[in-house]
Amino acid sequence: MTQHADRHSTATRVDDDPGEGLFGSLVSIVRFTGELRQYYVAVIVCALLTAAAGLATPFLVGRATDLIVGAVNSGQSAGAVPMLALLAGAILVTELISTVVQNLGGWAGDVLSNRLRAILSTRYLDKLLRLPQQWFDEELTGTIIARLNRSIAEISQFVKSMSNTFFAMLLQTIAVLVISAIYYWPLAVMLAVVFPVYVWLTGLTSRKWQRLEADKNSHIDSAGGRFAEVIGQIRVVRSFVRERHELETFTDHFDRTDATTREQSRYWHTMDVIRRGVLNVVFAGMYFLIFWRTLQGGFTVGEMVLLIQLVTMARTPVEMMSWVLDTAQRAVAGSRDYFRVMRATEVYAPARMPELPARPKDAPVLEFEDVRFGYGDGPDVLRDVTFDVRRGERVALVSESGGGKTTLVNLLLGLYPLRSGHIRLDGVDIATMPPEELRRRVSIVFQDPSLFSDTVGENIRYGYPSASEDDVELAAERANAGDFIEGLDGGFDALIGERGLKLSGGQKQRISVARAMLKDASILVLDEATSALDTRSERAVQEGLEALMKGRTSLVIAHRLSTIANVDRIVTLKKGVVDEIGTPAELARTGGVYGELLALQRRGEDSYLNAYQTAQ
Ligand SMILES: Nc1ncnc2c1ncn2[C@@H]1O[C@H](COP(=O)(O)OP(=O)(O)OP(=O)(O)O)[C@@H](O)[C@H]1O
Numbered sequence: 246m247t248q249h250a251d252r253h254s255t256a257t258r259v260d261d262d263p264g265e266g267l268f269g270s271l272v273s274i275v276r277f278t279g280e281l282r283q284y285y286v287a288v289i290v291c292a293l294l295t296a297a298a299g300l301a302t303p304f305l306v307g308r309a310t311d312l313i314v315g316a317v318n319s320g321q322s323a324g325a326v327p328m329l330a331l332l333a334g335a336i337l338v339t340e341l342i343s344t345v346v347q348n349l350g351g352w353a354g355d356v357l358s359n360r361l362r363a364i365l366s367t368r369y370l371d372k373l374l375r376l377p378q379q380w381f382d383e384e385l386t387g388t389i390i391a392r393l394n395r396s397i398a399e400i401s402q403f404v405k406s407m408s409n410t411f412f413a414m415l416l417q418t419i420a421v422l423v424i425s426a427i428y429y430w431p432l433a434v435m436l437a438v439v440f441p442v443y444v445w446l447t448g449l450t451s452r453k454w455q456r457l458e459a460d461k462n463s464h465i466d467s468a469g470g471r472f473a474e475v476i477g478q479i480r481v482v483r484s485f486v487r488e489r490h491e492l493e494t495f496t497d498h499f500d501r502t503d504a505t506t507r508e509q510s511r512y513w514h515t516m517d518v519i520r521r522g523v524l525n526v527v528f529a530g531m532y533f534l535i536f537w538r539t540l541q542g543g544f545t546v547g548e549m550v551l552l553i554q555l556v557t558m559a560r561t562p563v564e565m566m567s568w569v570l571d572t573a574q575r576a577v578a579g580s581r582d583y584f585r586v587m588r589a590t591e592v593y594a595p596a597r598m599p600e601l602p603a604r605p606k607d608a609p610v611l612e613f614e615d616v617r618f619g620y621g622d623g624p625d626v627l628r629d630v631t632f633d634v635r636r637g638e639r640v641a642l643v644s645e646s647g648g649g650k651t652t653l654v655n656l657l658l659g660l661y662p663l664r665s666g667h668i669r670l671d672g673v674d675i676a677t678m679p680p681e682e683l684r685r686r687v688s689i690v691f692q693d694p695s696l697f698s699d700t701v702g703e704n705i706r707y708g709y710p711s712a713s714e715d716d717v718e719l720a721a722e723r724a725n726a727g728d729f730i731e732g733l734d735g736g737f738d739a740l741i742g743e744r745g746l747k748l749s750g751g752q753k754q755r756i757s758v759a760r761a762m763l764k765d766a767s768i769l770v771l772d773e774a775t776s777a778l779d780t781r782s783e784r785a786v787q788e789g790l791e792a793l794m795k796g797r798t799s800l801v802i803a804h805r806l807s808t809i810a811n812v813d814r815i816v817t818l819k820k821g822v823v824d825e826i827g828t829p830a831e832l833a834r835t836g837g838v839y840g841e842l843l844a845l846q847r848r849g850e851d852s853y854l855n856a857y858q859t860a861q
């Protein structure tokens with residue numbers, strides 16, 4: 246079957262690319278944020294100007310030293326004063342320039358890192374919105390968020406410090422190399438050797454450091470994921486008295502990063518001692534060379550002062566290299582996580598709506614044909630599911646709990662690829678439709694109402710943002726929600742808390758019904774739309790739903806079988822396979838799943854009634 250091949254292209258596996266090094270990461274980041282080019286350039290230019298200004302000072306100081314030595318030796322101190330004042334003035338000017346330029350660069354850097362943060366975050370969300378449902382089934386919300394925050398913080402920190410310091414350092418180093426080569430080549434040679442050796446030594450430590458960092462991050466992200474879950478479901482945590490346990494699990498994650506950090510840091514700093522040790526030896530050698538040459542008369546005292554300043558200047562970049570590399574390594578680890586998500590295979594989504602074939606009026610609107618499906622690599626949840634729904638028909642899905650009803654709804658929304666078979670809407674395979682087109686045609690009341698921390702009105706309007714106040718109110722009225730909404734402080738403008746926390750289960754459900762009513766799509770799916778309601782409210786909502794279902798193709802799922810007593814047909818599922826299809830009256834007689842459940846519910850009601858009457 247072709248669908249088999251499809252499964253691979255839409256698989257949710259995330260590519261892992263451990264091979265990307267420092268340079269690769271840097272290139273990906275810069276390329277990824279190409280629109281910030283002018284800020285990168287501004288920051289780099291400012292850094293270069295600052296560095297250039299910094300280079301002038303040693304020359305000016307060297308010049309002043311020679312002047313003073315000459316004047317003191319010849320006993321004509323007074324004559325040198327104007328020239329010295331001029332040199333001091335020049336130092337002032339270069340330093341002022343450097344101060345101003347540095348701050349300009351700082352401004353550009355702030356804007357850059359903020360833009361960078363915005364771009365990286367937005368693209369992340371944009372990407373997540375296009376990832377397959379399966380991906381979300383496997384990741385904790387909090388983990389996704391924790392990872393985003395960490396990666397982005399590390400990447401922006403790196404880019405900022407990189408553009409701020411790296412190029413300036415590079416310029417200074419090159420200048421120092423050239424100048425020292427002009428004065429005395431052995432100095433330049435020593436400097437030229439020390440740099441690559443240092444970088445090489447740092448690179449050696451990088452691999453192990455990164456492995457440990459990734460290990461640490463996975464703990465921190467898991468802790469973040471659990472954290473979000475615990476806070477989101479705090480009532481459950483409290484009711485089962487699991488606060489202590491949750492705190493311990495959380496602490497445990499961090500404790501485990503402790504050991505890793507110790508090892509990581511010990512390793513890093515040991516290597517740093519070695520690296521800097523080498524550096525210290527080389528620099529001591531350079532200082533000695535300069536002293537010795539001056540003593541031999543090879544340099545004037547001014548030149549000696551100049552060279553000492555230059556060599557000291559060269560120290561900073563070399564030493565900062567370890568800091569830059571440290572930031573860079575974090576960024577590489579961070580960007581690896583980030584780009585791993587960015588590379589995750591998206592849902593294959595056809596871009597254009599295929600032509601709808603001309604069909605007879607009574608052709609089925611919805612067709613399920615040999616649908617086979619299972620989550621991830623798990624067993625089949627549905628097999629050989631074949632049935633259709635005609636225009637305006639009301640079909641109920643019945644099975645025991647876990648029988649695959651909600652799954653079927655998920656498939657109808659195109660949230661998961663089928664293992665095999667087809668689902669057709671108006672004769673078109675939904676796999677060939679752009680998902681938005683498909684979902685625009687389906688209005689759904691979810692089993693779990695899933696509201697947003699917004700106002701009542703905005704929640705109802707979610708599927709139809711431009712709906713008028715009147716439409717919203719009408720929808721609420723029809724969902725039997727009008728009365729309780731009026732009772733809320735603020736009415737339609739009342740905020741309902743995270744996921745509707747401030748509402749009762751039944752209230753949430755009625756808002757979710759109103760939301761589906763307002764969306765007004767041609768296919769209506771009700772997944773336990775009234776399960777949380779008392780009989781009276783259920784009846785009222787049911788009336789609204791009946792009106793809504795009139796002339797609309799509907800798929801209804803309800804455990805309380807009385808609510809589906811007057812559907813046109815019932816499809817029962819048993820162990821993932823269609824068991825029976827027929828009218829409620831027919832299926833009540835056959836003794837299948839529906840018959841069994843019906844008998845059970847009647848008996849339940851009877852015994853309840855009996856108990857009630859006995860108690861009277
Ligand atoms: N996201 C998921 N990942 C893996 N397995 C899932 C997922 N969602 C559901 N399942 C499994 O698929 C099977 C069918 O679940 P489904 O939610 O479709 O049942 P249902 O008929 O809607 O049940 P209920 O009447 O209780 O709502 C169950 O065994 C369930 O464990």
Ligand SMILES: [Mg+2]
Pocket residue numbers: 650651652692772
């Ligand atoms: Mg369900």
